[in-house]
Amino acid sequence: MHLVVQLLGRQTLFAISRLGDFALFLGGSLRAVVGARRLPRRVLRAVYEQGALCLPVILIVGAFTGMVLGLQGYHVLNRFGSEGLLGTLVSLSLVRELAPVLAALMLVGQAGSALAAELGIQRNSEQITALETMGVDSLGYLVTPRLLSAILVFPLQTALFAAVGLWGGSLSGSVLMGLEPGIYWSSVERAIGSGDLRECFLKAVTFGILTTAICAYHGFNAHRCRSATGARAVSASTTWAVVHSSIAVLAVDYVITSFFVRS
Amino acid sequence: MSDPLLQVSGLCKRFDGREVLSGVSLDVRRGSVFSVIGPSGAGKSVLLKCIAGILLPDSGEIRFDGRPWTDAAARADFRRRCSFLFQNNALFDSLTALENVALPLEQTTRLSNREIRARSLDALRQLEIEDAADRHPGQLSGGMQKRLALARAIVTRPELVFFDEPTAGLDPLRRNAVFAMIARYQRQLGFTALIVTHDLSEALVTSDRVALLDGGRIRFEGASEEFFQSDDPVIRDFRDSVQVLGSTVASIRNSDPS
Numbered sequence: 230m231h232l233v234v235q236l237l238g239r240q241t242l243f244a245i246s247r248l249g250d251f252a253l254f255l256g257g258s259l260r261a262v263v264g265a266r267r268l269p270r271r272v273l274r275a276v277y278e279q280g281a282l283c284l285p286v287i288l289i290v291g292a293f294t295g296m297v298l299g300l301q302g303y304h305v306l307n308r309f310g311s312e313g314l315l316g317t318l319v320s321l322s323l324v325r326e327l328a329p330v331l332a333a334l335m336l337v338g339q340a341g342s343a344l345a346a347e348l349g350i351q352r353n354s355e356q357i358t359a360l361e362t363m364g365v366d367s368l369g370y371l372v373t374p375r376l377l378s379a380i381l382v383f384p385l386q387t388a389l390f391a392a393v394g395l396w397g398g399s400l401s402g403s404v405l406m407g408l409e410p411g412i413y414w415s416s417v418e419r420a421i422g423s424g425d426l427r428e429c430f431l432k433a434v435t436f437g438i439l440t441t442a443i444c445a446y447h448g449f450n451a452h453r454c455r456s457a458t459g460a461r462a463v464s465a466s467t468t469w470a471v472v473h474s475s476i477a478v479l480a481v482d483y484v485i486t487s488f489f490v491r492s
Numbered sequence: 493m494s495d496p497l498l499q500v501s502g503l504c505k506r507f508d509g510r511e512v513l514s515g516v517s518l519d520v521r522r523g524s525v526f527s528v529i530g531p532s533g534a535g536k537s538v539l540l541k542c543i544a545g546i547l548l549p550d551s552g553e554i555r556f557d558g559r560p561w562t563d564a565a566a567r568a569d570f571r572r573r574c575s576f577l578f579q580n581n582a583l584f585d586s587l588t589a590l591e592n593v594a595l596p597l598e599q600t601t602r603l604s605n606r607e608i609r610a611r612s613l614d615a616l617r618q619l620e621i622e623d624a625a626d627r628h629p630g631q632l633s634g635g636m637q638k639r640l641a642l643a644r645a646i647v648t649r650p651e652l653v654f655f656d657e658p659t660a661g662l663d664p665l666r667r668n669a670v671f672a673m674i675a676r677y678q679r680q681l682g683f684t685a686l687i688v689t690h691d692l693s694e695a696l697v698t699s700d701r702v703a704l705l706d707g708g709r710i711r712f713e714g715a716s717e718e719f720f721q722s723d724d725p726v727i728r729d730f731r732d733s734v735q736v737l738g739s740t741v742a743s744i745r746n747s748d749p750s
Contacts, residue, residue: 266598266599266600267598267599351584354580354582354585355578355580355582356582356583356584358546358578358582359576359578359582360599361546362544362545362546362571362574362575362576363571363575363576363595363596363599363600363648364568364571364572364596364599364600365595365596365599365600370599
């Protein structure tokens with residue numbers, strides 16, 4: 230029992246110290262916007278990595294999510310003779326929840342893991358130390374452009390995910406199940422309000438900053454990995470980056486949703 | 493005799509209770525080549541990283557150009573006037589050779605793009621690798637990567653360049669070439685060089701002064717000629733190690749295989 234309490238205490242202290250460390254890391258990365266040199270070029274490169282390279286997966290997952298929603302929703306609503314509300318079901322599910330959450334998870338899987346691995350390798354091969362010896366702010370050079378890009382890209386990718394998802398819902402409901410397209414699209418138009426769009430945007434921006442910072446933090450600190458060294462440390466950091474980012478997305482989603490539901 | 497550019501006194505560093513540096517003191521004179529030699533695990537790289545600010549020493553003082561770099565402004569000034577050449581070069585593999593060399597200028601100066609390009613190409617030209625400007629480090633040979641790392645180190649026109657085991661993992665011919673390159677560009681550009689190496693013969697030939705680090709302590713500091721003449725048993729052992737290896741190998745070869 231004594232050992233269990235000791236272990237629990239040690240792990241809690243470790244978690245708190247890492248949270249504090251992460252907060253300093255995020256603060257330092259955002260503060261570096263002020264002094265960072267030639268930022269636009271690096272932001273553009275990050276936009277390409279998080280935006281253009283991740284576009285196919287966003288479009289594919291968005292389309293299938295909408296199609297599944299359309300199919301499931303049609304059969305459930307049909308039982309009550311309310312298939313005319315399919316557009317409402319698909320649009321609210323997508324805009325409020327699925328688009329920001331799933332787009333963020335897809336971006337974590339592709340861009341976030343790549344970022345953690347890249348920074349981990351740069352840490353291992355002393356490239357980050359080299360930057361520091363040159364007097365370059367390594368956070369400003371490596372992390373800040375990715376954070377700025379995430380603020381721009383995550384909402385755009387989320388909007389695309391939602392748009393393609395709505396189209397997927399229409400494909401299932403109208404083309405396959407025979408629902409009148411006009412009924413579907415008019416219920417979509419009636420369902421989405423400005424509050425839903427605000428919630429969607431807020432979630433996308435928050436997830437973007439949070440997941441990018443978590444992935445960058447793990448890669449940047451790959452040398453501090455307790456369970457492994459070298460290539461295995463990079464691998465472990467990448468895994469933890471994806472795991473922690475995914476948990477953070479779902480946990481923060483709950484917090485934001487509960488705030489909007491109450492208001 | 494010129495004044496010291498770098499003064500290190502009483503530097504100590506421990507890792508997990510193990511003392512790696514125990515009160516190391518050095519004076520590196522402006523415009524000279526100073527080598528710290530010693531066996532593997534003697535604490536040479538730790539010493540260099542403490543001086544360069546990569547590691548934080550537990551105690552001791554470092555003065556650069558007469559100023560202790562204890563406050564942020566002095567440290568920033570130190571970083572601006574120094575460069576570091578890493579053992580594994582630490583080149584950015586996603587950037588081309590030209591972009592690698594341009595990086596410190598882009599990030600630490602307010603020069604125009606045209607000036608940065610001109611200075612970067614000039615550094616590549618000085619190191620005779622201008623033809624590789626558009627190639628990535630992975631497409632270059634080991635020797636060219638070393639020259640590229642040196643080009644990146646000198647492009648900011650530093651006063652002091654740190655070399656961490658610049659010949660580690662290279663064959664004897666390349667080792668000679670790297671030391672010759674350091675000596676040549678040091679004379680040409682006039683920077684002060686602080687080299688950490690275990691290549692005794694090359695270091696003695698190239699350096700104005702050498703220090704022998706053994707067990708975290710400086711066992712000898714003086715001119716290369718003094719090192720050759722020293723009667724200290726540790727220095728003698730270290731100095732004679734090359735000959736000892738030669739005679740050991742000769743005796744193995746001459747011995748009966750059965």
